[in-house]
Amino acid sequence: MKKVPFDLILKGGTLVTPAGLRAGDVGVRGGRIAALGKLETDAAAEAVDVRGLHVLPGAIDTQVHFREPGLEHKEDLASGTAAAALGGIVAVFEMPNTTPSTLTASDLQDKLRRAEGRAWVDHAFFMGVAAENAEHLAELELEPGCCGAKVFMGSSTGSLLVDDDETLLQAMHSGRRRMAVHAEDEARLRERLALVRGGADVARHPEWRDEETARLATQRVLDLARRAGRRVHVLHVTTAEEIPLLAANKDLATVEVTPQHLTLAAPECYERLGTLAQMNPPIRGARHRDALWRAIDQGIVDVIGSDHAPHTREEKARPYPTSPSGMPGVQTLLPLMLDHVNAGRLTLERLVDLLSAGPQRIYGIAGKGRIAVGYDADFTVVDLKARREITAKWLAAKCGWSPFEGMTVTGWPKATIVRGHIAMREDELLSQPMGRPVRFLDTLPGDAED
Ligand code: DOR
Numbered sequence: 200m201k202k203v204p205f206d207l208i209l210k211g212g213t214l215v216t217p218a219g220l221r222a223g224d225v226g227v228r229g230g231r232i233a234a235l236g237k238l239e240t241d242a243a244a245e246a247v248d249v250r251g252l253h254v255l256p257g258a259i260d261t262q263v264h265f266r267e268p269g270l271e272h273k274e275d276l277a278s279g280t281a282a283a284a285l286g287g288i289v290a291v292f293e294m295p296n297t298t299p300s301t302l303t304a305s306d307l308q309d310k311l312r313r314a315e316g317r318a319w320v321d322h323a324f325f326m327g328v329a330a331e332n333a334e335h336l337a338e339l340e341l342e343p344g345c346c347g348a349k350v351f352m353g354s355s356t357g358s359l360l361v362d363d364d365e366t367l368l369q370a371m372h373s374g375r376r377r378m379a380v381h382a383e384d385e386a387r388l389r390e391r392l393a394l395v396r397g398g399a400d401v402a403r404h405p406e407w408r409d410e411e412t413a414r415l416a417t418q419r420v421l422d423l424a425r426r427a428g429r430r431v432h433v434l435h436v437t438t439a440e441e442i443p444l445l446a447a448n449k450d451l452a453t454v455e456v457t458p459q460h461l462t463l464a465a466p467e468c469y470e471r472l473g474t475l476a477q478m479n480p481p482i483r484g485a486r487h488r489d490a491l492w493r494a495i496d497q498g499i500v501d502v503i504g505s506d507h508a509p510h511t512r513e514e515k516a517r518p519y520p521t522s523p524s525g526m527p528g529v530q531t532l533l534p535l536m537l538d539h540v541n542a543g544r545l546t547l548e549r550l551v552d553l554l555s556a557g558p559q560r561i562y563g564i565a566g567k568g569r570i571a572v573g574y575d576a577d578f579t580v581v582d583l584k585a586r587r588e589i590t591a592k593w594l595a596a597k598c599g600w601s602p603f604e605g606m607t608v609t610g611w612p613k614a615t616i617v618r619g620h621i622a623m624r625e626d627e628l629l630s631q632p633m634g635r636p637v638r639f640l641d642t643l644p645g646d647a648e649d
Pocket of ligand 1: 264296355356381477478479480508509524525526
């Protein structure tokens with residue numbers, strides 16, 4: 200009898216499946232997982248030996264800023280997605296604070312067109328929330344290639360800002376997807392700007408944008424979401440004080456933390472990195488970092504996103520506070536988190552929950568997020584034992600720097616496989632950009648009704 204042919208077999212790895220770790224092979228056909236178990240390699244067009252390696256479901260980074268259109272000197276969709284693939288990421292959700300901001304269906308379609316043939320990984324784009332589109336979000340969030348709506352409650356890079364309850368509620372009443380929120384209280388930010396205006400040490404960044412600034416906004420977004428009956432996703436949570444609020448509202452709110460808030464701490468990071476450590480919301484002291492780790496341990500955190508937000512070295516060299524906030528991170532997310540796994544701060548299974556199952560659950564992604572027959576053949580193959588230094592040479596982001604340069608980590612991505620295409624192997628991009636828009640469960644095409 201003729202053997203069932205596969206396009207690709209990953210042979211001899213340790214698979215991280217919903218049932219836990221298991222030794223075995225994965226067979227891929229037509230971009231999907233076709234079989235798990237013991238497979239004959241001669242049944243495949245291509246076989247990749249992954250003995251000694253772990254095969255994770257593809258890692259999804261649900262918060263990146265790739266700057267195209269309008270700010271391509273910082274990053275673009277080709278360089279940003281190349282960095283993602285090199286870092287073991289199979290899909291990215293990109294933020295709307297480009298120039299112009301992503302506010303209309305045609306802004307979104309423009310980004311999708313730009314990504315075609317240039318994106319190394321799968322992708323979806325956020326619609327920005329603004330007074331002018333708040334009542335149309337229900338239709339906009341269901342556009343193909345849109346992952347949902349993102350609201351800035353406090354101003355950061357770009358002009359997007361919604362700080363009044365009326366518009367926030369209007370936006371929350373429009374649409375059903377989980378709304379992503381940057382929670383910093385704009386009024387308090389303005390009040391406290393005097394602390395740093397005219398020049399200050401960057402170490403005062405977390406004093407200007409203090410704990411109360413974050414806590415106030417998070418409390419407010421939870422109250423408004425409860426009133427509107429809208430599910431929300433609180434991005435880059437940074438304070439110990441927000442954790443109990445979020446834990447008390449898990450029916451409504453999901454939680455993101457970033458690798459940088461789990462890894463760096465004030466004041467050391469500002470002394471060592473200066474404005475390279477400046478981001479919003481800020482890197483805070485060790486008390487907060489410890490609280491974020493406890494929240495991971497307690498299951499309160501749902502997802503890790505990089506908040507990849509590149510700026511050039513020249514821009515970062517401006518005197519604080521005129522220096523822009525944000526740091527690159529899509530390529531270092533996985534190496535940093537694997538290093539934390541090796542240090543015993545979380546298990547590999549919990550990391551997969553945060554990088555694959557979590558994104559799928561929060562945004563209702565179709566066909567991604569787990570190793571199971573029928574799902575997209577997205578894999579992040581990692582060597583848990585590899586010890587590697589993060590070097591400028593390895594980085595693909597246009598800005599050319601990382602706050603983690605010079606750090607040696609244990610655990611490294613060896614291959615990034617996107618719907619059966621090997622996008623990266625052994626630190627090299629392969630073939631050509633094959634990224635496609637991510638699909639969502641509530642907008643799968645069905646039979647058109649008459
Ligand atoms: O530090 C940040 N930089 N925080 C944000 O919310 C935006 C980001 C950017 O786009 O530069």
